[in-house]
Amino acid sequence: MTLELPSIKHKAAAMDYRDEYIKNGDAHIHGGGGLLDAAVYEDWLRRVTAARTSAPPGWVAATTYFAVEDGRIVGTIQIRHELNDMLLKTGGHIGYGVRRSERGRGHATRMLALALKKCGTLGIERALVTCDGDNIASARVITKNGGVLENEVLEPGGNAVLRFWIDIKGDGRK
Numbered sequence: 001m002t003l004e005l006p007s008i009k010h011k012a013a014a015m016d017y018r019d020e021y022i023k024n025g026d027a028h029i030h031g032g033g034g035l036l037d038a039a040v041y042e043d044w045l046r047r048v049t050a051a052r053t054s055a056p057p058g059w060v061a062a063t064t065y066f067a068v069e070d071g072r073i074v075g076t077i078q079i080r081h082e083l084n085d086m087l088l089k090t091g092g093h094i095g096y097g098v099r100r101s102e103r104g105r106g107h108a109t110r111m112l113a114l115a116l117k118k119c120g121t122l123g124i125e126r127a128l129v130t131c132d133g134d135n136i137a138s139a140r141v142i143t144k145n146g147g148v149l150e151n152e153v154l155e156p157g158g159n160a161v162l163r164f165w166i167d168i169k170g171d172g173r174k
Contacts, residue, residue, distance in 0.1 A: 003065040017073040030097035032076040033064035074102040092130040125169040133160030
Protein backbone atom coordinates (compact mmCIF):
# COMPACT_ATOMS: atom_id res chain seq x y z
CA MET A 1 0.00 0.00 0.00
CA THR A 2 1.09 3.55 -0.73
CA LEU A 3 -0.29 6.93 0.23
CA GLU A 4 -0.47 9.03 -2.91
CA LEU A 5 -1.20 12.70 -3.30
CA PRO A 6 -4.27 13.10 -5.50
CA SER A 7 -3.58 13.95 -9.12
CA ILE A 8 -5.43 13.95 -12.40
CA LYS A 9 -4.25 10.35 -13.01
CA HIS A 10 -6.51 9.27 -10.12
CA LYS A 11 -9.69 10.79 -11.60
CA ALA A 12 -11.43 7.59 -12.74
CA ALA A 13 -10.40 5.62 -9.65
CA ALA A 14 -11.41 8.49 -7.34
CA MET A 15 -14.85 8.76 -8.92
CA ASP A 16 -15.28 4.99 -8.59
CA TYR A 17 -14.28 5.26 -4.92
CA ARG A 18 -16.72 8.15 -4.41
CA ASP A 19 -19.52 6.32 -6.23
CA GLU A 20 -19.20 3.35 -3.88
CA TYR A 21 -19.88 5.66 -0.93
CA ILE A 22 -22.88 7.20 -2.73
CA LYS A 23 -24.33 3.78 -3.65
CA ASN A 24 -24.09 2.74 0.02
CA GLY A 25 -25.89 5.89 1.16
CA ASP A 26 -22.92 7.20 3.14
CA ALA A 27 -23.22 10.84 4.19
CA HIS A 28 -19.47 11.45 4.48
CA ILE A 29 -16.10 10.16 3.26
CA HIS A 30 -13.78 10.46 6.24
CA GLY A 31 -10.40 11.84 5.25
CA GLY A 32 -11.66 12.67 1.77
CA GLY A 33 -11.37 16.43 1.89
CA GLY A 34 -14.92 16.88 0.64
CA LEU A 35 -14.68 14.34 -2.20
CA LEU A 36 -18.23 13.08 -1.65
CA ASP A 37 -19.64 16.52 -2.44
CA ALA A 38 -17.29 17.25 -5.34
CA ALA A 39 -19.29 17.74 -8.51
CA VAL A 40 -16.14 18.19 -10.60
CA TYR A 41 -13.00 16.21 -9.77
CA GLU A 42 -10.65 18.88 -11.08
CA ASP A 43 -12.19 21.52 -8.76
CA TRP A 44 -11.80 19.17 -5.78
CA LEU A 45 -8.22 18.44 -6.83
CA ARG A 46 -7.36 22.16 -6.95
CA ARG A 47 -8.96 22.67 -3.52
CA VAL A 48 -7.11 19.81 -1.74
CA THR A 49 -3.84 20.74 -3.43
CA ALA A 50 -4.16 24.35 -2.23
CA ALA A 51 -5.13 23.15 1.27
CA ARG A 52 -1.64 21.72 1.77
CA THR A 53 -0.18 25.20 2.16
CA SER A 54 -3.08 27.50 3.02
CA ALA A 55 -6.55 27.29 4.46
CA PRO A 56 -9.66 29.45 4.51
CA PRO A 57 -10.53 31.24 7.78
CA GLY A 58 -11.56 28.73 10.45
CA TRP A 59 -9.76 25.84 8.74
CA VAL A 60 -6.18 24.54 8.96
CA ALA A 61 -3.71 23.43 6.30
CA ALA A 62 -4.20 19.74 5.53
CA THR A 63 -2.82 17.08 3.21
CA THR A 64 -5.22 14.57 1.70
CA TYR A 65 -3.96 11.23 0.36
CA PHE A 66 -5.40 8.29 -1.50
CA ALA A 67 -4.47 4.91 -0.05
CA VAL A 68 -3.71 2.81 -3.10
CA GLU A 69 -3.21 -0.93 -3.23
CA ASP A 70 -2.79 -2.90 -6.45
CA GLY A 71 -3.77 0.21 -8.42
CA ARG A 72 -7.10 0.63 -6.62
CA ILE A 73 -8.03 3.39 -4.19
CA VAL A 74 -8.99 1.57 -0.99
CA GLY A 75 -9.20 4.62 1.26
CA THR A 76 -8.63 8.28 1.91
CA ILE A 77 -6.68 9.82 4.74
CA GLN A 78 -6.16 13.45 5.66
CA ILE A 79 -3.50 14.92 7.93
CA ARG A 80 -4.31 18.28 9.48
CA HIS A 81 -1.04 20.13 10.01
CA GLU A 82 -2.21 21.73 13.26
CA LEU A 83 -5.24 21.75 15.53
CA ASN A 84 -7.83 24.49 15.89
CA ASP A 85 -10.37 24.43 18.74
CA MET A 86 -12.79 22.08 16.96
CA LEU A 87 -10.07 19.67 15.85
CA LEU A 88 -8.60 19.65 19.36
CA LYS A 89 -11.95 18.72 20.82
CA THR A 90 -13.31 16.16 18.36
CA GLY A 91 -11.60 16.16 14.95
CA GLY A 92 -7.94 15.36 15.55
CA HIS A 93 -4.90 15.53 13.30
CA ILE A 94 -5.93 12.59 11.13
CA GLY A 95 -9.17 11.47 9.53
CA TYR A 96 -9.45 8.33 7.43
CA GLY A 97 -11.98 6.22 5.62
CA VAL A 98 -11.94 2.87 3.84
CA ARG A 99 -14.42 1.93 1.13
CA ARG A 100 -16.95 -0.65 2.30
CA SER A 101 -15.83 -3.35 -0.11
CA GLU A 102 -12.32 -3.18 1.40
CA ARG A 103 -13.12 -3.01 5.12
CA GLY A 104 -11.92 -5.68 7.52
CA ARG A 105 -8.70 -6.32 5.60
CA GLY A 106 -6.27 -4.25 7.68
CA HIS A 107 -6.15 -1.29 5.29
CA ALA A 108 -7.01 1.32 7.94
CA THR A 109 -4.27 0.06 10.25
CA ARG A 110 -1.67 0.31 7.47
CA MET A 111 -3.01 3.69 6.30
CA LEU A 112 -2.75 5.17 9.78
CA ALA A 113 0.78 3.81 10.25
CA LEU A 114 1.88 5.44 6.99
CA ALA A 115 0.17 8.72 7.88
CA LEU A 116 1.88 8.81 11.27
CA LYS A 117 5.25 8.65 9.52
CA LYS A 118 4.21 11.65 7.44
CA CYS A 119 3.17 13.49 10.62
CA GLY A 120 6.74 13.29 11.79
CA THR A 121 7.94 15.02 8.64
CA LEU A 122 5.41 17.81 9.29
CA GLY A 123 6.82 18.39 12.76
CA ILE A 124 3.86 16.87 14.58
CA GLU A 125 5.27 15.22 17.70
CA ARG A 126 1.98 13.97 19.13
CA ALA A 127 -0.99 13.19 16.91
CA LEU A 128 -4.56 13.35 18.11
CA VAL A 129 -6.73 10.74 16.42
CA THR A 130 -10.43 10.48 17.21
CA CYS A 131 -13.31 8.18 16.41
CA ASP A 132 -16.96 7.83 17.29
CA GLY A 133 -17.49 6.10 20.61
CA ASP A 134 -19.36 3.23 18.98
CA ASN A 135 -16.76 2.65 16.24
CA ILE A 136 -14.97 -0.31 17.79
CA ALA A 137 -13.05 -1.12 14.60
CA SER A 138 -11.58 2.39 14.37
CA ALA A 139 -10.68 2.43 18.08
CA ARG A 140 -8.83 -0.84 17.51
CA VAL A 141 -6.96 0.63 14.51
CA ILE A 142 -5.87 3.60 16.60
CA THR A 143 -4.69 1.51 19.55
CA LYS A 144 -2.79 -0.85 17.21
CA ASN A 145 -0.88 2.23 16.09
CA GLY A 146 0.04 3.27 19.61
CA GLY A 147 -3.01 5.36 20.48
CA VAL A 148 -3.59 6.02 24.17
CA LEU A 149 -7.13 6.96 25.11
CA GLU A 150 -7.25 10.33 26.83
CA ASN A 151 -10.99 10.74 27.22
CA GLU A 152 -14.43 10.71 25.69
CA VAL A 153 -16.23 13.94 24.81
CA LEU A 154 -19.71 14.70 23.59
CA GLU A 155 -20.37 16.67 20.43
CA PRO A 156 -23.21 19.23 20.53
CA GLY A 157 -25.65 16.67 19.05
CA GLY A 158 -24.75 14.15 21.77
CA ASN A 159 -22.44 11.91 19.73
CA ALA A 160 -19.64 10.44 21.86
CA VAL A 161 -16.10 10.87 20.49
CA LEU A 162 -13.06 8.98 21.77
CA ARG A 163 -9.80 11.01 21.81
CA PHE A 164 -6.50 9.13 21.46
CA TRP A 165 -2.96 10.54 21.43
CA ILE A 166 -0.11 8.86 19.55
CA ASP A 167 3.50 9.85 20.24
CA ILE A 168 5.40 10.43 17.02
CA LYS A 169 8.72 11.80 18.21
CA GLY A 170 11.30 9.22 19.23
CA ASP A 171 9.41 6.12 18.10
CA GLY A 172 11.14 5.63 14.77
CA ARG A 173 8.30 7.01 12.65
CA LYS A 174 10.25 10.07 11.45
